Amino acid sequence: MILPKVNRLPPEQVREITEIVEASGCHVQPIVGAVRTIYAIVGDERDELMISRLEGLPYIERIDRIQSPFKLMDIRSDLSTHQITIGGVTLGKAPLFIAGQCTIDPKNPGYFYETAQAVKEAGANVLRGGVWKPRTNPYSFQGDDRSLDILMEASRRTGLPVDTEVMDEDQLKLALDAGVSMLQVGARNALNYSLLRQIGAAVAGRKTVVLLKRSLHMGTLNEFISAAEYIANFGNPSVVLCPRGTSPALDGYRNHPDESIVPLLKERTWAPVVVDPSHSVGKAAYVPACALAAVAYGADGLCIEAHVQPSKGIGDDPKQAVTPDALAETIRLARAIWTLRHPAAPRA
Numbered sequence: 640m641i642l643p644k645v646n647r648l649p650p651e652q653v654r655e656i657t658e659i660v661e662a663s664g665c666h667v668q669p670i671v672g673a674v675r676t677i678y679a680i681v682g683d684e685r686d687e688l689m690i691s692r693l694e695g696l697p698y699i700e701r702i703d704r705i706q707s708p709f710k711l712m713d714i715r716s717d718l719s720t721h722q723i724t725i726g727g728v729t730l731g732k733a734p735l736f737i738a739g740q741c742t743i744d745p746k747n748p749g750y751f752y753e754t755a756q757a758v759k760e761a762g763a764n765v766l767r768g769g770v771w772k773p774r775t776n777p778y779s780f781q782g783d784d785r786s787l788d789i790l791m792e793a794s795r796r797t798g799l800p801v802d803t804e805v806m807d808e809d810q811l812k813l814a815l816d817a818g819v820s821m822l823q824v825g826a827r828n829a830l831n832y833s834l835l836r837q838i839g840a841a842v843a844g845r846k847t848v849v850l851l852k853r854s855l856h857m858g859t860l861n862e863f864i865s866a867a868e869y870i871a872n873f874g875n876p877s878v879v880l881c882p883r884g885t886s887p888a889l890d891g892y893r894n895h896p897d898e899s900i901v902p903l904l905k906e907r908t909w910a911p912v913v914v915d916p917s918h919s920v921g922k923a924a925y926v927p928a929c930a931l932a933a934v935a936y937g938a939d940g941l942c943i944e945a946h947v948q949p950s951k952g953i954g955d956d957p958k959q960a961v962t963p964d965a966l967a968e969t970i971r972l973a974r975a976i977w978t979l980r981h982p983a984a985p986r987a
């Protein structure tokens with residue numbers, strides 16, 4: 640819908656908007672009111688070039704879009720009945736719990752094997768473990784290809800599918816070849832459109848699920864959902880949105896907790912939402928409250944960093960990994976809240 644600054648556009652300006660709109664395969668339908676005339680764009684109004692040309696005209700107040708900018712991930716898309724299943728959980732039918740270490744220590748694989756077993760016993764459905772790490776400081780541990788073997792061995796020992804972050808095409812290939820079931824796109828790469836396209840192309844035709852973190856700097860909802868659209872566009876729409884806190888931080892927390900965006904996302908997209916409270920608050924003691932708040936807000940699951948001995952961990956684990964006991968209690972309470980919100984769901 641084109642809303643001009645004046646009540647009615649003179650014929651030469653109507654001609655100008657008509658030319659722009661018709662160049663994109665749409666046409667203009669004036670809607671004449673008693674005082675004001677506005678101009679509907681009839682056709683697929685998602686053409687960005689058309690919209691920005693119209694917005695650039697000095698006599699145009701604004702363009703209101705009726706159609707969503709995303710075609711596949713939109714709540715009204717035909718894909719809205721698409722079901723994503725991982726670790727025996729179909730999202731939306733039962734809560735999904737992803738848990739494990741931030742970072743696998745290749746020098747001490749024993750901790751990861753113990754953590755894997757402990758998170759399974761605590762009720763996790765998917766095991767997470769960072770093989771390659773996006774570190775703010777270039778001198779911090781960056782990860783190690785050998786950790787991929789440890790991750791897959793832990794998967795074999797526990798029977799849990801695994802989630803790990805990939806940051807480039809080489810890592811993507813290694814992870815898929817090894818049998819990683821869930822690929823994580825980190826907050827720093829959440830708007831790396833080349834990587835999103837590479838991941839989309841690589842997971843097309845597979846059962847792989849992508850866990851897409853929200854970008855670091857308070858990105859808009861549409862920016863977040865559009866990033867998922869990049870991946871889905873290649874043919875595999877199994878993308879799970881993962882709010883993980885934004886920057887700047889709420890004083891005292893690592894980031895600004897953003898689990899409150901869950902209901903807003905759910906108005907626009909059918910994509911399941913699994914919240915990461917660990918990176919949101921950044922300290923183990925605050926993780927359970929954030930996790931439970933996320934489920935109260937309507938999250939379909941949680942991704943929680945956990946470690947059998949957090950103080951012996953590397954990466955984020957010494958600060959924000961919860962112990963298996965704390966994880967088990969959080970999962971227990973989260974399930975109870977989830978069940979209250981879904982009274983019709985079968986009891987686990």
Ligand code: PEP
Nearest residue numbers: 741825826827852883918
């Ligand atoms: C992580 O999951 O360990 C991680 C680095 O997350 P994020 O990309 O959200 O910072």
Ligand code: MN
Nearest residue numbers: 741944954955
């Ligand atoms: Mn981490």
